Amino acid sequence: MNSVRMVMTRRMSRKQNHDDASSSSSSSSKMIKTDDVDVGPWSYLNHDVLLLVLMQLGVIDFLAFSGVCKTWRLVAISNWKTFMASKSPMLLRISTRGNDKDKECCLEDSQGRKFKTILPRSVGSSFIGLTCGYLIFFREKTYDFWLVNPITRHELHFPPVPFDCVFFGTPKFTAVLVHSPSISSMHVLIMLNIIRNEIWISREGEEGSWNRVALLIDVKYLHAFKGKIYTLCCKAGSLKGRHICELTLNPKPKMKWLKIKNFPKQTFLFPKLISSGEKLYVMENFSVYFHNVHELDFDKMEWVRFQKTTDECGFFLSEFRHGAVVKPELWADLQSQPEGCNFFEEEGHGKFFTTRQWYFPHECSSLSP
Secondary structure, X not given: OHHHHHHHHHHOOOOOOOOOOOOHHHHHHOEEEOOOOEEEEHHHOOHHHHHHHHOOOOHHHHHHHOOOOHHHHHHHHHOHHHHHHOOOOEEEEEXXXXXXXXXXXXXXXXXXXXXXXXXXXXXXXXXXXEEOOEEEEEEOOXXXXXXXXXXXXXXXXXXXXXXXXXXXXXXXXXXXXXXXXXXXXXXXXXXXXXXXXXXXXXXXXXXXXXXXXXXXXXXXXXXXXXXXXXXXXXXXXXXXXXEEEEEEOOOOOEEEEOOOOOOOOOOOOOEEEEEEOOEEEEEEOOHHHOOOEEEEEOOOOXXXXXXXXXXXXXXXXXXXXXXXXXXXXXXXXXXXXXXXXXXXXXXXXXXXXXXXXXXXXXHHHOOXX
């Protein structure tokens, strides 16, 4: 929340930054006017009314709302997670403005409204993924990692890697950002290098280091779910016999095999784990087999085929292998297929939305300090 507070504070002009008890001329400019009567300053609006208005806004308007006055800013900050969790996926585009200029990020919501921002310190870096609302960049010259939330502009820095590795392209790389109370640093970045079959772990900060873990089995995907880190594994060189494991970090990185009765018989080329609320799914990232979705029944510890229900979810998939399961109320307005989005429906097995890169505002609330 401190990052949200900082960015909102920066957006306030000096005039906006005055307290509600500033000069009379300033106060009068914030009066709500009816036909002939001054009712009161904007900051005196009932909290419930402000919250009702806030929850009807888009992500872009949220930033403007937070800059009206001190009271509105406090309402926005205190309801940040609730607000972001209620927003539908947005199209994400990152463009280069020249080799010597910072990159531009464009977020487009389901109504076609665009939010553009210049990403500082992005010169000479490559966008390689997304986690918890943060864009992940890798700097080719310095071999360090820089993460930034395009909405709050909060940044995280992870040290250079001392190992030779190629991070470009997909599906060679997946990463998750987690908070570990047992580690002094608030944020821990866990990366899976699929080509080299290694997991790298580092704490936030300039002085940190990387812990490289060479794996004896093939690990194909990382996913953070309900405070735990899960992986998809299989025997080296095999597309069959996959298993799901839990990765623990302390006292040292360790893979724990989960005793699950079965695994879907279908062959997965590019499998991924995705989740929604209390449910964990495994699915294929290759378009021909989108419908191959299974849910893990934690009571019986077995995978079951996903079937269409009254509370059916939408499956959102990106070329960078990052995906999410989204509640119906958040994706209903996307069935008009905004430009750059493809929509598929597999009878009885769900709805699928694909694009080059989705951005999921609701994931911004998944990283709790």
